[in-house]
Amino acid sequence: MSTALAGAAPLAVEVAGLRLKNPLIAASGTFGYGVEYEGILDLSLLGGVVSKGLYLEARDGCGVPRIVETPAGLLNAIGLQGVGVRAYVRDVLPRLLPFDTAVIVNVCGDTVEEYAEVTRILEDAPRVDAVEINISCPNVKKGGMAFGGDPRLTAEVVGAVRRVTHRPVIPKLSPNVADIALFARVCAEAGADALSCINTVLGLAVDVERRRPRLAFGTGGLSGPAIRPIAVRMAWQAARAVKIPVIGIGGIASAEDALEFMIVGCPAVQVGTANFVDPGVYERILAGFAAYVARHGLGHLSEVVGSLQMPGAGGPEATPESGG
Amino acid sequence: MARNRDVPLVGKEPLEGAYLLLTFRHPEVAREGRAGQFVMIKAGTSPEPLLRRPFSIMDVDARRETFTLFLKTVGPGSRALADLRPGETAACLGPLGRPFTAPSPGVEPLLVAGGYGIAPFHLFSLELVARGVRPRLFYGGRGAGDLQVRSPFATMGVPVALSTDDGTLGHHGRVTEPLEAYIDASPNAARCALYACGPEAMLHAVARVGERRGLRAQVSLDPWMGCGIGTCLGCVVPIQGAEESRPRFRCACTEGPVFDARDVVWRGEGVSLARRARQAEVGA
Numbered sequence: 001m002s003t004a005l006a007g008a009a010p011l012a013v014e015v016a017g018l019r020l021k022n023p024l025i026a027a028s029g030t031f032g033y034g035v036e037y038e039g040i041l042d043l044s045l046l047g048g049v050v051s052k053g054l055y056l057e058a059r060d061g062c063g064v065p066r067i068v069e070t071p072a073g074l075l076n077a078i079g080l081q082g083v084g085v086r087a088y089v090r091d092v093l094p095r096l097l098p099f100d101t102a103v104i105v106n107v108c109g110d111t112v113e114e115y116a117e118v119t120r121i122l123e124d125a126p127r128v129d130a131v132e133i134n135i136s137c138p139n140v141k142k143g144g145m146a147f148g149g150d151p152r153l154t155a156e157v158v159g160a161v162r163r164v165t166h167r168p169v170i171p172k173l174s175p176n177v178a179d180i181a182l183f184a185r186v187c188a189e190a191g192a193d194a195l196s197c198i199n200t201v202l203g204l205a206v207d208v209e210r211r212r213p214r215l216a217f218g219t220g221g222l223s224g225p226a227i228r229p230i231a232v233r234m235a236w237q238a239a240r241a242v243k244i245p246v247i248g249i250g251g252i253a254s255a256e257d258a259l260e261f262m263i264v265g266c267p268a269v270q271v272g273t274a275n276f277v278d279p280g281v282y283e284r285i286l287a288g289f290a291a292y293v294a295r296h297g298l299g300h301l302s303e304v305v306g307s308l309q310m311p312g313a314g315g316p317e318a319t320p321e322s323g324g
Numbered sequence: 325m326a327r328n329r330d331v332p333l334v335g336k337e338p339l340e341g342a343y344l345l346l347t348f349r350h351p352e353v354a355r356e357g358r359a360g361q362f363v364m365i366k367a368g369t370s371p372e373p374l375l376r377r378p379f380s381i382m383d384v385d386a387r388r389e390t391f392t393l394f395l396k397t398v399g400p401g402s403r404a405l406a407d408l409r410p411g412e413t414a415a416c417l418g419p420l421g422r423p424f425t426a427p428s429p430g431v432e433p434l435l436v437a438g439g440y441g442i443a444p445f446h447l448f449s450l451e452l453v454a455r456g457v458r459p460r461l462f463y464g465g466r467g468a469g470d471l472q473v474r475s476p477f478a479t480m481g482v483p484v485a486l487s488t489d490d491g492t493l494g495h496h497g498r499v500t501e502p503l504e505a506y507i508d509a510s511p512n513a514a515r516c517a518l519y520a521c522g523p524e525a526m527l528h529a530v531a532r533v534g535e536r537r538g539l540r541a542q543v544s545l546d547p548w549m550g551c552g553i554g555t556c557l558g559c560v561v562p563i564q565g566a567e568e569s570r571p572r573f574r575c576a577c578t579e580g581p582v583f584d585a586r587d588v589v590w591r592g593e594g595v596s597l598a599r600r601a602r603q604a605e606v607g608a
Binding site (some may be wrong): 030031032036037039040041052060061064065066067068069071072073074076078081224225226253273275276277278279280 | 554555556557558559573
C-alpha cells in the first residue's frame, strides 16, 4: 500500500513503488504527451504525467466530430490517435528529461501480444517510471474496453504485460461493468501494482434535428464533473476490494474533488478533462491542498486516505460489495 | 509564447443585435498576437458550459497590453463573457495557432469574410497597412445586421465590397460573386492572394475560386475545439499535401487554424486540391 515519504513535503506519496512529489497526475488522453504544455505549465509541479495511449504503430483515430459538450461533461470519441510507441520513445521521452515528474506510459493493443510488445519496447527506454494498461477505452473496435469488460481477457493482458516489465504495472479500469471490484481483484491477482479508476463512462448524444449521433463514431466516453460521483463510488469499491493502491480519476477540477477520492481510499489521483479547461488547475489544487492540510491540522495530506466514515450497520444500505 | 492568465476586462463596446467588442488585458497576446491567431477564453468557473471557447484576435494594443475580441452572444459561454463588467476577469490562454502569412511583394491580398469571420481581418488589415500593403475586403452575411465591423476598414482606407443573402445591404447574393467579378475585371488578376474566414461552405467556395484562377488561398477553419494546444485531438481536420497519398488528421489549433486551401480535404471531396492536381500531372 502507499506510504507517506518520511521527512518529505506534506504532499509526497509513494504509490506502487512510484515516488510522487504530490498525488496529482495528469490523466492519459487529456495531456497529450506532456510536451505540449511546455511554456504554459511547469511539468515539475506535477506528481506525474500519463501519456496519450500508445500502440505499436501510429493511428489516425476516429472521424469528426470527435468531441461534444454535454451537461457538466465532455463526450469524446477520439479513437486513440497517436504517434506509436517507437516515435514516442525517440521523439518525446528525451524532451521530458528536464522535468522532475514521474512519467507513466499508457499502453494499448489490439491483441494481448501487442500490449506486451509495446511494453517491451518501453522497457529499454530511459525515463519511463511505470506503465498504465489501457483496457478501458470505449472508442475503439478492438482492444480497449473489449478487454476491460471481460475478466479472463483482463487477466491475460495484465499478466502478459507483467511478464515483460519490471516497472510498476497499472491497469486502467472501465466503469462500464457491473462489478468493478471483480475486475480490481482480477488485476491484482494477475500482478498489477496499482489500479487507475476510472476511464470514461460510455455515453451517446443525439442530434435530434438530424436524428443521428452527435459524434462521428456514434457512442463516446463521458468525462468531466458530470461523472465524478460515479467515479468516486467506483474508486471506493475498487479500493475496498484490493490491497494494491487505487489511483482515483473522474471529474477532478479542485482540491475538494481530489480529496473526495483520497478520503475513499485513493493515495493519488489523476486530473483529466480539467486540463482542457484550465492549464492552471494544478497550481489551484496544490494551493487547495495546502489550505486543507492547515485547516485540518494534518501532518501529511495522506492522513486523509481511506478515512471515509461510511454509515455503518443500521444506516442506509451503502455497501454493495463485501470487498476483499 | 502562449500564456495562461486571468485577464481583466478593460473595455466593452456593444454593437447592434447580439454583437459586441470586448477588450482584455493580456500582455503576451497584446505583444505577440498575430492575425489569424486565437485565444481560448471562458468567463467564470461554472461547469456549464465546461470548456473555454476559441476566439480570433481582432485587435491588439501592445502599449496598453490589451487585445480585443468580436463576440456574438449565442449561448451560455458567450453570454457569460458578454455579462462581464469592467475589472472582472476571464480565464484566457493565448496567443494560439498559426497566423495568416502575408502575401509576397506586389501581390494584392483579397480578404473574404463571412459574418462573424470578420474578426481576424481587422487585425490582418492593420498589419498589412502598416507594411504599406493595401488589402481589399469582401464582406458577406445573411443580412445587414451581420455586417457589424465596417467603419475601421474605412478608416484604414481598405476598400470594402458588401454582400448579403437577403439583399438588405450591398450586393444581393454570395460574397464570392463580387470577389470573382473583381478578379475577372482586374488587370492584375494573376497577382492576387485570397484569405478567407467564415462558414465552411464559404471557405470551400473561396478555395474553388482560387483553384479555377490559379490563386493561392489561405483559409481559417473553425472546428469544435477542446483545449487549443493539441492535446484533446478534438479539432482535427483532414489535410493532404500534394505528396501525401492519403489525408491525415491535423489539429486546427496547433497546425492551423489557417491552412492552405489546396491542402484541405473539403467535405464530400475525399481528396485535397493539391493532391488532385499532382495526380493530374503524374497522369498527364
